Amino acid sequence: MLHPLLRLRHLSCFLETARLGSLSAAADHLRISQPAASKTIRELEEILAVTLFDRSGRKLALTPAGQVFQTHAGGAMAELQRAQRAVQSPAAAQARIRLGVLPTAATGLVPEAALSLRKTRPEVLIEVMTGPNWLLLSLLREGQLDLVVGRMPPAGNAEGIEFVPLYWEKVIPVVRAGHPLAEAAGWSPDDLRRYPLMLPPTGAVIAGSVRAWLHNAGLGAPAPAFENVSLPFGREVLRQSDTVWFISEGVVRADVVAGHLAVLPLKNELLGGPVGVSRRPQDGETPVLLKEVITALEEAAIRQESLMS
Numbered sequence: 001m002l003h004p005l006l007r008l009r010h011l012s013c014f015l016e017t018a019r020l021g022s023l024s025a026a027a028d029h030l031r032i033s034q035p036a037a038s039k040t041i042r043e044l045e046e047i048l049a050v051t052l053f054d055r056s057g058r059k060l061a062l063t064p065a066g067q068v069f070q071t072h073a074g075g076a077m078a079e080l081q082r083a084q085r086a087v088q089s090p091a092a093a094q095a096r097i098r099l100g101v102l103p104t105a106a107t108g109l110v111p112e113a114a115l116s117l118r119k120t121r122p123e124v125l126i127e128v129m130t131g132p133n134w135l136l137l138s139l140l141r142e143g144q145l146d147l148v149v150g151r152m153p154p155a156g157n158a159e160g161i162e163f164v165p166l167y168w169e170k171v172i173p174v175v176r177a178g179h180p181l182a183e184a185a186g187w188s189p190d191d192l193r194r195y196p197l198m199l200p201p202t203g204a205v206i207a208g209s210v211r212a213w214l215h216n217a218g219l220g221a222p223a224p225a226f227e228n229v230s231l232p233f234g235r236e237v238l239r240q241s242d243t244v245w246f247i248s249e250g251v252v253r254a255d256v257v258a259g260h261l262a263v264l265p266l267k268n269e270l271l272g273g274p275v276g277v278s279r280r281p282q283d284g285e286t287p288v289l290l291k292e293v294i295t296a297l298e299e300a301a302i303r304q305e306s307l308m309s
Helices: 008-020 023-030 034-048 064-088 109-120 133-141 189-194 207-219 231-240 249-258 288-308
Strands: 096-101 125-130 147-151 162-176 197-199 244-248 261-263 272-279
Touching: 008 023, 008 034, 008 064, 008 133, 023 034, 064 133, 096 109, 096 133, 096 288, 109 125, 109 288, 133 147, 133 272, 147 288, 162 207, 162 231, 162 249, 162 288, 189 207, 197 207, 197 231, 231 244, 231 249, 244 249, 249 261, 272 288
Parallel strands: 096 125, 096 147, 197 244
Antiparallel strands: 147 272, 162 244, 162 261, 162 272
């Protein structure tokens, strides 16, 4: 049975602190004072008799016990919110799917799958949220998202999540059409020293593999001019400069096919990783709507791959 002192305020404060990594940010979001938030977390740790947060760094990080509690508490809170909506506004209930979408899937894969699903299930509301990997996975664990589509979660951030791979996607260096390296008969990694670089930010899933490739190619740890995975910003910077952008192929696929951007071919194509669907483990049979969404994504993935083959 539940501990008699456990309250919803404990769960709300814990989940917001875990999501934001900061007591002060959680307190601002919940509109309470920071001392009150700190007291609430201490009470919860005393009730559970475990330490939920590692307080040694600049940001609060979940302990292993905290990760387990987040997985279950987030789902429980989401169910309570759905129960409240169901009894307060039963007539407004509508079938919906809530998708978290990472940049690699936002420009081709998910829009195509969403339009395909729309043809067969026009009554379903498709909610799409974009954001960094850590945020979307946190919301998935808490039950505020049904699926996250994009790169496979890093090993340290996969607790309580199942990953369904769809396809392998390369990370590629891209430049504007007419760039000197695109026009040359060949290029070598050493040529990159002459041009500004745009690299994935540290928190991006592909950041480590890109920097490892640059190091192994003899470039050490070059200082980038930009850190970015957003298509609108990256496209415009490349259009106006000779910048070289290392980015997942799916982000720029349509621009490459249209001829606006050019890919610099790599001899070593090990730079990449799986793209797929992250979801919470299912207790029993997977809901029919989730199956239909995953099927639509699988079919769209096949069509997207054919564009670049």
